[in-house]
Amino acid sequence: MSTHHVKVTVNGAVKEADVEARTLLVHFLRETLGMTGTHIGCDTTSCGACAILLNGRAAKSCTVLAVQADGGEVMTVEGLAQNGKLHPIQEGFMEKHGLQCGFCTPGMMLSAVALLKQNPNPTEDEIRWGLSGNLCRCTGYMNIVKAVQYAAEKMKTQ
Amino acid sequence: MIPPAFDYATPKTLREAVALLGQNPEAKILAGGHSLIPMMKFRLASPALLIDLNRLDSLAYLREEGGWLKIGAMTREADLDHSDLIQKKYPLLADTTRMIADPLVRNMATVGGNLAHADPANDHPATMLAYGAQVVATGPKGERVIPIDQFFTGPFETALAHDEILTEIRIPAPRPGSGGAYMKVERKVGDFATAAVAAQISLGAGGSCEYVGIGLTNVGLTPIKASKAEDALKGQKPDDANIRRAAQLASEAAEPASDYRGSEEYKRALVKTLAVRALRKAVERAKGG
Numbered sequence: 001m002s003t004h005h006v007k008v009t010v011n012g013a014v015k016e017a018d019v020e021a022r023t024l025l026v027h028f029l030r031e032t033l034g035m036t037g038t039h040i041g042c043d044t045t046s047c048g049a050c051a052i053l054l055n056g057r058a059a060k061s062c063t064v065l066a067v068q069a070d071g072g073e074v075m076t077v078e079g080l081a082q083n084g085k086l087h088p089i090q091e092g093f094m095e096k097h098g099l100q101c102g103f104c105t106p107g108m109m110l111s112a113v114a115l116l117k118q119n120p121n122p123t124e125d126e127i128r129w130g131l132s133g134n135l136c137r138c139t140g141y142m143n144i145v146k147a148v149q150y151a152a153e154k155m156k157t158q
Numbered sequence: 159m160i161p162p163a164f165d166y167a168t169p170k171t172l173r174e175a176v177a178l179l180g181q182n183p184e185a186k187i188l189a190g191g192h193s194l195i196p197m198m199k200f201r202l203a204s205p206a207l208l209i210d211l212n213r214l215d216s217l218a219y220l221r222e223e224g225g226w227l228k229i230g231a232m233t234r235e236a237d238l239d240h241s242d243l244i245q246k247k248y249p250l251l252a253d254t255t256r257m258i259a260d261p262l263v264r265n266m267a268t269v270g271g272n273l274a275h276a277d278p279a280n281d282h283p284a285t286m287l288a289y290g291a292q293v294v295a296t297g298p299k300g301e302r303v304i305p306i307d308q309f310f311t312g313p314f315e316t317a318l319a320h321d322e323i324l325t326e327i328r329i330p331a332p333r334p335g336s337g338g339a340y341m342k343v344e345r346k347v348g349d350f351a352t353a354a355v356a357a358q359i360s361l362g363a364g365g366s367c368e369y370v371g372i373g374l375t376n377v378g379l380t381p382i383k384a385s386k387a388e389d390a391l392k393g394q395k396p397d398d399a400n401i402r403r404a405a406q407l408a409s410e411a412a413e414p415a416s417d418y419r420g421s422e423e424y425k426r427a428l429v430k431t432l433a434v435r436a437l438r439k440a441v442e443r444a445k446g447g
Contacts, residue, residue, distance in 0.1 A: 002166050063191060
């Protein structure tokens, strides 16, 4: 069993800690750093509740080791709002009622942010395809799609 | 779920990775990790050492060279999905990568890992069988080339020696008049195939099939090359009757087991239908459609 010193930039701030090699990135975020915005859902790479951006790409943090993120950049839901102002995707979920229980929401929003970065003008199909790695058991997805469309519009005018 | 404890190494060079692997009989290579890490969580795998290749940028590339498409083993599925070259010239590969798991998994998952893991339910094996691809294995004595139809030796078993790493995949660059398609039935996004069929075709000047490759996913203990179906269509015009005959032979090559995804009979019927659709689509694309 090996222990490793990792240094990860999380939402712009450098965080360092000693972790066991087997520590999953999601546990590093939630337990080592105390950032519980990233959720653990299925824990089997299916549901996307633990989605974060790793070096700009959306990934499931239950299936990445913390040591793999060493030297890299992670963005979590805590990094979306800037200076007390909600990110357009957060505003979209609020305005369009894109959540009920809210458990999937952080992962949903990070996947949506990654999608909009790649494709600022997605069609409805492209939104559904882009979010197909994230499961929601409340909304039936209709309002999540609308929330992403809202964010896409909003980001165009910013 | 946290995996059992293990040691972890990030070699700086491929040579160093190969040496580490040779020194540690209980070591495993970590590529995208999206099969291995879940298996470790479930205690289906408990390697003593993980050798992480994710920092070897030299293993992630896509280029055409000397009549081959060369894919570095650490190339991510998302990179295939975003490549114009793959979208335009390698439709079978483009189809396949989009059917693997979901977009988040595809950001991490690698082509090399999908093959070296040798899960008969993985999607690239059938596609590489249809293309007639080769893989490059790098070991302590250097590289050797393994034709893909000799690579899968059993469920989760390959022709790789313990101290060899799959480093490159080579797909013959298709000549003009070629096309391919991958058809998969899955119960939901992210599930393994109930069954899937990969087809690659090259048409000759007279419109008959000069090259036919057909691979089957998750209908046997290993990925299956449907050789009799290929032979039946080779040299023939790809008309409806010939496509149906080849699809029938493909379904006979399948050896599915009944499970919660469907009965043996259902899966065999599925292979036939998917083979008809994949071959038709391959021909349509070969004709430039």
